[in-house]
Amino acid sequence: MKAKFDYDCIVIGGGPAGLMAAIQSAAAGNRVAVLERNGVLCKKLRITGKGRCNLTNDCDFDSLMAGIPHNPKFLFSALKKFSNTDIISFFQEQGLKTVTERGGRVFPETQRAGDVAGALIACARKHHIDIFTNTRVLSVWIEEHTVRGVLFRCGKNESRLSAPFVVVATGGLSYPLTGSTGDGYLFAEQAGHTIISPHASLAALLSGEPFMNALKGLSLRNISISLLENGRIVYQDFGELLFTGSGVSGPVILSASAYYKPDSETVLYIDLKPALDEKKLYERIQRDFMESSRKLFSNALDKLLPKKMIPVLIARTGIAPAKPVNQLSREERMTVVRLMKQFSVRIDAIDDVKNAIVTAGGVCVREVDPKTMESKLCRGLFFAGEVLDVDGYTGGFNLTIAFSTGYAAGSGTNKKE
Ligand SMILES: Cc1cc2nc3c(=O)[nH]c(=O)nc-3n(C[C@H](O)[C@H](O)[C@H](O)COP(=O)(O)OP(=O)(O)OC[C@H]3O[C@@H](n4cnc5c(N)ncnc54)[C@H](O)[C@@H]3O)c2cc1C
Structure with a gap:
């Protein structure tokens, strides 16, 4: 399989969901590329929590589910597999200490969102993930309900990269200047997915x-x-x-x-x-x-x-x-x-959804496998993060969703032929 494709797994979007998916996929032995349209990774993550990044919530599992008003059941398996406490452990393993504040809100001890992004990026580099910035994916390459790779633009050049697994982690429609302009919905529609009309939440x-x-x-x-x-x-x-x-x-x-x-x-x-x-x-x-x-x-x-x-x-x-x-x-x-x-x-x-903290709506979760985040309509296509029709309250629940679904999608690409 490896010789046939440029990569084993291509992740579209270098935000928290995309990087977590990439890290998990690489940890399973895959050759992974992250394609990010911005010049830097994790542009939105760097402004979260007023620059301090409330990266998860230190609560019990029931409270975690209660922090997610839309489609919490879909997230049950993903959150069980990689929960809020796993997120805290993951960052501590990367050398990022955390502190818990009022309402279970977890922040980096340094109080700097950039350090959370830095820890993720360092981990991705440790796993030898190829990161392409200023690279915007234009469409997903699909043949016979099976993903083959992506078509992307870098500068004036358009080109293709092939892979048997593609993870769409392009975010929603909120704060479009950070790069999330809804491209992922188009990729999902290409594969025949239903998009639940995106709208503002936490606004x-x-x-x-x-x-x-x-x-x-x-x-x-x-x-x-x-x-x-x-x-x-x-x-x-x-x-x-x-x-x-x-x-x-x-x-x-x-x-x-x-x-x-x-x-x-x-x-x-x-x-x-x-x-x-x-x-x-x-x-x-x-x-x-x-x-x-x-x-x-x-x-x-x-x-x-x-x-x-x-x-x-x-x-x-x-x-x-x-x-x-x-x-x-x-x-x-x-x-x-x-x-x-x-x-x-x-x-x-x-x-307006553009000014909202998160986008509600997105890729219909009935058409996605909750254990692996793989599309039920197109083999090898995965979704992670805010692009999905799931969203949480304030308190670190949205980044929990991003990390947890990213982890599930990355693990889902661990299928050797
Ligand atoms: C101001 C603000 C504060 C927030 N604070 C918190 C907080 O403290 N705690 C919390 O839990 N949540 C918070 N959130 C929500 C949280 O940031 C998001 O839910 C989370 O970032 C979603 O992660 P994601 O990886 O799915 O998407 P994003 O972080 O949006 O990342 C998607 C990435 O995909 C890239 N991309 C998009 N299209 C393409 C394409 N075609 N080709 C290549 N790359 C592409 C984008 O450039 C972007 O880098 C906050 C949001 C905002 C706006």
Whole structure:
């Protein structure tokens, strides 16, 4: 077999999924090439976790599965074979120590995403993998439902490389400047695969509410949120939120966005005072108002709310801002309480997939073998990483998917004739 082909395995895409697949394939004795369109490998990986790279999550297996909202069952075998703890061990074996932070988030001890990329690349080099940068694959070469290699462009030259195994690890559509522009979907379609329409996940939620501009730049800490779809709570969380001007973002929103459905009526409720129930908040407001009973309503909320929020909340109460607080009725005070406990924001859309942390949708997993990531439609063709219709929450779950499916695909190419 070896003499017939240029390589035993060609990996398209030098991101975390592609490099892990390449390393595993080479570890099985294959001659492996990685073709990467960028001048550098792992461009996206280097900006993950705000430059610190949350490379996995140190949780038990059930929590790992729970961190993956779309198609977790498909990933069961791959995660069993190469789990979050295996990922940590793998990097430690490469000399990269890790630390675990709040919520089980695992980072390199150096706090540098570039070191994670460096460890992967060093491991690939140790396995004598040929790495071709500035090399964009244009199509997959397929004959009689069997992969034969790839057609690629490097500079002005177009050429072919042959291999009995090709791993598509081209990522999704998010952050296209990092190289992920959806080429993998075209390769999958060439082989007859169904593509589940790619869309944003872990993205800002957009709102056309009239007060959005007034709140632009306001960051709220220690708030809790509930996301309601057609009146039903689909997600609740506690943490930090940012008003962007066109909507809401921040950690709790990115996680909530995985539940957003475009065709539903969606409302976000923000509890600005989660530590106080309605009764306690009412008493607190009453106390504040009594202390400064002659103050105008517009000046009486400084101790309770951030500055930018005050005029917006006051406008939504319908109470005259110039009304002295000692003249507010019980019902009016309750209106203030309810708005603080349930500040509603109508959600109209999710941000564009290009600005999302991950792409949901992708190669339909029903057409892929969950143990090996091999196509069920085209022999020798494998998929790994974000190109597949799987995605996780924030917390290191997406890189876990990339490493784990990369490992499965690379191991899947260990088939000697
Ligand atoms: C800002 C940001 C922060 C993130 N932070 C985290 C985090 O902290 N933790 C976490 O778990 N996840 C995080 N993610 C998500 C995570 O980075 C991705 O899920 C992961 O990188 C997917 O890996 P991949 O290898 O499948 O795809 P990618 O990393 O996108 O790699 C695909 C590679 O394929 C190459 N390629 C594409 N088409 C071709 C072609 N035709 N020919 C040759 N090469 C090609 C691309 O150039 C790219 O290098 C973050 C994402 C973003 C955008």
